Amino acid sequence: MNTAASPVITVTLNPAIDETIFLDALHPGQVHRARTAQFDAGGKGVMVAGCLADWGQAVTATGLLGEGNDAVFKALFAAKGITDAFSRHPGLTRTNIKLVDPHETTDINLPGAEAPAALLQAVEHQVLHRADAQSPVVLAGSLPAGFPADTYAALISRLGARGMRTVLDTSGAPLREALAADRRPTVIKPNRAELEAWADKPLPEAADIVATARSLLGRGLEQVVVSMGADGALFITADATLHASLPAIRPASTVGAGDAMVAGIVAALSEAAAPDRMARLGAAFAYSKLGQIGPNLGTRSRVEALAAQVRVQALD
Numbered sequence: 001m002n003t004a005a006s007p008v009i010t011v012t013l014n015p016a017i018d019e020t021i022f023l024d025a026l027h028p029g030q031v032h033r034a035r036t037a038q039f040d041a042g043g044k045g046v047m048v049a050g051c052l053a054d055w056g057q058a059v060t061a062t063g064l065l066g067e068g069n070d071a072v073f074k075a076l077f078a079a080k081g082i083t084d085a086f087s088r089h090p091g092l093t094r095t096n097i098k099l100v101d102p103h104e105t106t107d108i109n110l111p112g113a114e115a116p117a118a119l120l121q122a123v124e125h126q127v128l129h130r131a132d133a134q135s136p137v138v139l140a141g142s143l144p145a146g147f148p149a150d151t152y153a154a155l156i157s158r159l160g161a162r163g164m165r166t167v168l169d170t171s172g173a174p175l176r177e178a179l180a181a182d183r184r185p186t187v188i189k190p191n192r193a194e195l196e197a198w199a200d201k202p203l204p205e206a207a208d209i210v211a212t213a214r215s216l217l218g219r220g221l222e223q224v225v226v227s228m229g230a231d232g233a234l235f236i237t238a239d240a241t242l243h244a245s246l247p248a249i250r251p252a253s254t255v256g257a258g259d260a261m262v263a264g265i266v267a268a269l270s271e272a273a274a275p276d277r278m279a280r281l282g283a284a285f286a287y288s289k290l291g292q293i294g295p296n297l298g299t300r301s302r303v304e305a306l307a308a309q310v311r312v313q314a315l316d
């Protein structure tokens with residue numbers, strides 16, 4: 001692990017325990033007998049932290065956890081050497097259900113518990129106390145019930161005022177608020193549907209996505225990365241627009257592939273990588289995650305091998 005470098009900080013305000021249930025086939029309305037099941041620590045920022053730790057990056061994970069069922073998170077952090085800076089609240093962290101059959105994954109995401117809003121100050125204290133300008137802060141996922149939609153926007157403003165870089169991966173109202181604020185994130189990573197929702201219009205072609213992303217660069221962001229599933233991803237800065245892709249595979253699960261892409265982006269930021277390297281790492285992290293269940297990445301050598309195989313095309 002690269003312990004000499006400042007740790008990346010991830011913020012997960014609405015984490016989840018992912019219960020993955022493996023089925024021979026999924027038939028709605030029928031009784032099923034599962035082949036097996038497993039429980040993993042989840043939530044977008046937790047997934048990012050797990051992938052970065054597997055890559056060898058020092059990571060501090062912050063956010064909110066229910067103290068009644070945090071054992072799976074403690075085990076993950078201990079196993080991967082992730083610094084646990086979560087604030088606990090009474091009650092339980094939600095459970096999300098993933099139904100995996102040989103052809104696809106069906107997600108059932110439950111609402112989070114109402115965490116005391118006062119605990120947000122404790123999370124902010126942890127982030128502001130631990131963050132520095134050397135490594136980015138990742139803010140990822142949905143917000144707990146009762147939290148204002150501008151929660152991320154406010155934290156990004158405080159971090160930006162201190163010269164800290166932020167990577168935001170959220171959707172809906174929290175994304176709109178963050179993009180409407182005076183001080184915006186350094187990088188955002190929506191998928192196509194999330195960007196379409198923000199733009200309030202379909203974006204059927206790559207050119208439509210690029211034009212919308214460039215309008216955001218004009219608002220102060222440094223980079224917009226748009227994941228497009230089997231169609232790869234677009235990495236858009238003021239100086240370059242790159243399309244990155246790898247051959248399609250049939251994955252065991254697609255859960256967390258977007259989070260792994262965020263981890264790849266952050267890994268590239270941490271090493272001050274050129275745009276081509278960032279596109280390769282982002283795609284390779286996501287591709288490697290497709291064969292993994294839970295907050296896990298393939299080996300570093302495997303990811304580097306995949307990065308070398310990524311097809312990167314510059315778009316006009």
